[in-house]
Amino acid sequence: MRKTGDAWFNLVTFLFALSIPLLLLLLVAILIGQALPAIKIFGAGFIISSSWDPVKETFGALPYIYGTLVSSLIALAIAVPLGLGAALYLAEVSRSRYKEYLAVMIELLAAIPSIIYGLWGIFVLGPLFGLSMLSGGVILAIMILPTISAISREVFRSVPNILKESALALGATRWETVKLAVFGPARSGILGAIILGLGRALGETMAVTMVIGNRPEISASIFAPAYTLASVIANEFAEASSDVYLSALVELGIILLLITMIVNGLARLLIWKTVGKSNIF
Amino acid sequence: MIKKIAALIIGLGLISTTALALTLNGAGATFPFPIYSKWISEYHKAAGTQVNYQSIGSGGGVRQFIAGTVDFGASDAPMTEEEMKRAGGEVLHIPTVMGAVAISYNLPGVVELKLDADTLADIFLGKIKKWNDGAIAELNPGVNLPGKNILVAHRSDGSGTTHIFSSYMAKISSAWASQVGAGKALSWPAGVGGKGNEGVTGVIRVNQGAIGYIELSYAMTNKLPVVALKNRAGKFVKPSIASTSAAAAGALKKMPKDFRADITNAGGSDSYPISGFTWLLVHKEQKDAVKGKALVDFLKWSLSDGQKYAEALLYSPLPENLQAKVMDTIKSISY
Numbered sequence: 333m334r335k336t337g338d339a340w341f342n343l344v345t346f347l348f349a350l351s352i353p354l355l356l357l358l359l360v361a362i363l364i365g366q367a368l369p370a371i372k373i374f375g376a377g378f379i380i381s382s383s384w385d386p387v388k389e390t391f392g393a394l395p396y397i398y399g400t401l402v403s404s405l406i407a408l409a410i411a412v413p414l415g416l417g418a419a420l421y422l423a424e425v426s427r428s429r430y431k432e433y434l435a436v437m438i439e440l441l442a443a444i445p446s447i448i449y450g451l452w453g454i455f456v457l458g459p460l461f462g463l464s465m466l467s468g469g470v471i472l473a474i475m476i477l478p479t480i481s482a483i484s485r486e487v488f489r490s491v492p493n494i495l496k497e498s499a500l501a502l503g504a505t506r507w508e509t510v511k512l513a514v515f516g517p518a519r520s521g522i523l524g525a526i527i528l529g530l531g532r533a534l535g536e537t538m539a540v541t542m543v544i545g546n547r548p549e550i551s552a553s554i555f556a557p558a559y560t561l562a563s564v565i566a567n568e569f570a571e572a573s574s575d576v577y578l579s580a581l582v583e584l585g586i587i588l589l590l591i592t593m594i595v596n597g598l599a600r601l602l603i604w605k606t607v608g609k610s611n612i613f
Numbered sequence: 614m615i616k617k618i619a620a621l622i623i624g625l626g627l628i629s630t631t632a633l634a635l636t637l638n639g640a641g642a643t644f645p646f647p648i649y650s651k652w653i654s655e656y657h658k659a660a661g662t663q664v665n666y667q668s669i670g671s672g673g674g675v676r677q678f679i680a681g682t683v684d685f686g687a688s689d690a691p692m693t694e695e696e697m698k699r700a701g702g703e704v705l706h707i708p709t710v711m712g713a714v715a716i717s718y719n720l721p722g723v724v725e726l727k728l729d730a731d732t733l734a735d736i737f738l739g740k741i742k743k744w745n746d747g748a749i750a751e752l753n754p755g756v757n758l759p760g761k762n763i764l765v766a767h768r769s770d771g772s773g774t775t776h777i778f779s780s781y782m783a784k785i786s787s788a789w790a791s792q793v794g795a796g797k798a799l800s801w802p803a804g805v806g807g808k809g810n811e812g813v814t815g816v817i818r819v820n821q822g823a824i825g826y827i828e829l830s831y832a833m834t835n836k837l838p839v840v841a842l843k844n845r846a847g848k849f850v851k852p853s854i855a856s857t858s859a860a861a862a863g864a865l866k867k868m869p870k871d872f873r874a875d876i877t878n879a880g881g882s883d884s885y886p887i888s889g890f891t892w893l894l895v896h897k898e899q900k901d902a903v904k905g906k907a908l909v910d911f912l913k914w915s916l917s918d919g920q921k922y923a924e925a926l927l928y929s930p931l932p933e934n935l936q937a938k939v940m941d942t943i944k945s946i947s948y
Contacts, residue, residue: 385800386771387793454815463805463816542815546769546806557805563769567808570670571771571797573696 367583391580395548399558404533406469415480423488442478450542465558468544476529487521527599537562561588640667641674641687686894689773691873703897708890710928713852715832716840718824729843734786739803765804766816766825771797777889781877830927846882856885857929905948
C-alpha cells in the first residue's frame with residue numbers, strides 16, 4: 333500500500349516537472365511553425381542580411397541582433413561595477429544604521445514600470461546622448477542595476493563569517509579579505525546575478541524602444557540610433573498584415589530566444605569552468 | 614417549486630442569449646479609437662446595443678476580420694484585393710471620419726514654416742540636412758532659419774498614419790516612390806523612430822531641429838507648430854478640420870464606388886494634401902440576422918447622428934454628399 337502511494341507520488345511530481353520543459357518545447361514548436369514561411373524564403377541569409385523593408389518584403393535580422401547584443405553589453409559595462417560596488421558596500425563595508433534604507437531604495441528601482449524609465453529617458457537621456465545606442469544601454473543599465481546589486485548583496489552576505497575571520501586573523505587587510513574570502517567563494521553567485529541582469533537587458537522592450545532611436549542600422553558610433561530584436565517585434569507586430577512580414581517578425585523572436593539560451597548556456601559553462609568543485613554555492 | 618426554478622433558469626438563459634446577440638465585436642485601427650469609443654457609449658445610451666471595440670491596430674483588425682473572429686474590422690488603410698478574397702464574400706469599406714497628418718517641427722523662434730512637396734520629400738529622404746538649406750530658405754523669405762542639423766522623426770511602429778503620409782510622398786516624389794514606397798511600416802532613409810504618435814511627438818519636443826509627421830490632434834494638444842504645405846492648387850495650407858474636409862470634397866468626383874479612396878494630394882484650393890479616411894470593414898452578406906441588423910443600425914447612426922461628435926475630438930466629419938452615398942452602401946447590406 334505504501335509502495336503504491338510512493339509510486340503515485342513519484343509519477344505525479346514527475347509529470348509536474350515534465351510539464352515545464354514540455355511547455356518550452358510547445359512554445360518553440362509554435363514559433364517555428366509560424367516562422368516557417370520566412371525561414372523558407374530567406375534561409376540563412378536572414379541572419380546576415382541588413383535590409384528590413386516591409387514594403388518590398390525583404391527582411392534581414394543583422395542590425396537587430398547587433399543592437400540587442402551591443403546595448404546589453406553597454407548596460408553590463410555600466411551596471412556590473414556599480415551594482416557590485418553598491419552590494420559590497422551594503423554587505424561588507426558599511427556599518428551605518430541607515431544602510432538598510434539604502435538597500436530598500438536600490439531594490440525599489442526594480443519595481444518601477446519600464447514605460448516610466450522610457451519616458452524619463454526621452455526627456456533626460458534624449459537631450460544628453462541623443463536617441464542612440466548609448467541612451468538604450470544607459471537605460472538598460474539602470475534597469476538591471478537592482479537585480480545585480482540585490483542578488484550579489486545576498487550572495488556576499490551568505491559567505492560564512494568564519495572565512496572572513498580567518499583571513500583577518502591571518503593579517504589580511506580589508507581589501508584582501510574581500511578579495512580572498514568574499515569574492516572567491518561568491519564567484520558563481522556573482523556570475524549568476526550578472527546573468528539574470530543580462531537576461532533582463534536582452535529582452536527589455538518598452539524602455540529601450542523609447543530611447544534607442546529605432547533605426548535598423550549597424551553603426552560604429554554608439555551615439556548613432558540603433559534597434560533591438562524585442563523592440564522591433566513590439567513595434568511592428570500589430571500592423572504586420574502580410575504573411576511573410578509576420579513570419580519574419582516571429583523568426584526574430586526565435587533568434588532572440590536562441591540568443592538568451594546561448595548566453596545562459598555559456599554563462600553556465602563559465603561557472604563550471606571557473607569555480608569547479610571548491611564552489612560553496 | 615422545481616418548475617418555477619426551471620422556468621427561472623430558462624428565463625435567465627433567454628435574457629443572456631438575447632443580450633449576447635446584441636453585442637457587436639470589432640477590432641482594428643488605433644487612430645479612430647477616441648471617436649469610436651465616444652460613438653459606442655453614445656449609441657449604447659440611445660439604442661441599448663453593446664459594441665466592443667478593441668484598438669489593436671489596422672493590421673490586426675484586418676487579420677481578425679479575415680479570420681472571422683469579429684463582426685467588423687477597422688483600418689486606416691483599405692484592404693488589398695488579395696485580403697478581400699481571403700475574407701470571403703463581398704467586403705464593404707465604410708468610411709467613418711477623416712484625419713489629417715500634420716508636419717510638426719521644433720525650431721525656436723520660427724512660428725511659420727512653408728514647405729512644398731519636393732522640399733518635404735528631400736528632407737525626409739535625408740537629402741536636405743540643414744535648416745538653412747537654400748530650398749527651405751527660398752520658400753520662407755524673411756524667416757531666420759538656423760544652421761542646425763535636421764532630425765527627421767518618424768513612427769517606429771506600423772501605423773495607418775505612416776500609410777497616409779507615405780502614400781502622399783510616393784505620389785509627389787518619384788525618388789520616394791522607387792526608394793521607399795508606401796506602406797504602414799517602411800525602410801526609412803533617414804531619421805529616428807518614435808513609438809506611436811506620442812513617441813514621435815516626444816522626439817520633436819525634446820530635440821531642437823526635429824521635424825516629424827503626427828496626427829493633427831497630437832500637434833494641437835501639444836501646441837506644436839505645423840508646416841503649411843503647398844497643395845496641388847499651389848496654395849500653402851495648414852492642417853485643420855476644415856482643410857481636411859475640403860480635401861475630401863476635392864476628391865469626391867473621383868471617388869470609387871467602394872470608397873477605397875486615397876485622398877492625399879487632393880485638388881481644391883483649400884485642401885490640405887496629407888489627409889485620409891478611416892474605414893470600418895463589414896461583410897455585405899450578414900449571416901446572423903439579429904447581429905446583421907444591429908450592425909447596420911449602428912453604421913447608420915454613426916454616419917448620421919454620430920458625425921456631430923467628430924469635430925470636438927479633432928476628426929473631420931464626412932462631407933454631406935459623401936454621407937448620402939455611404940448610406941446607400943450601408944442599406945445594401947443584407948441580413
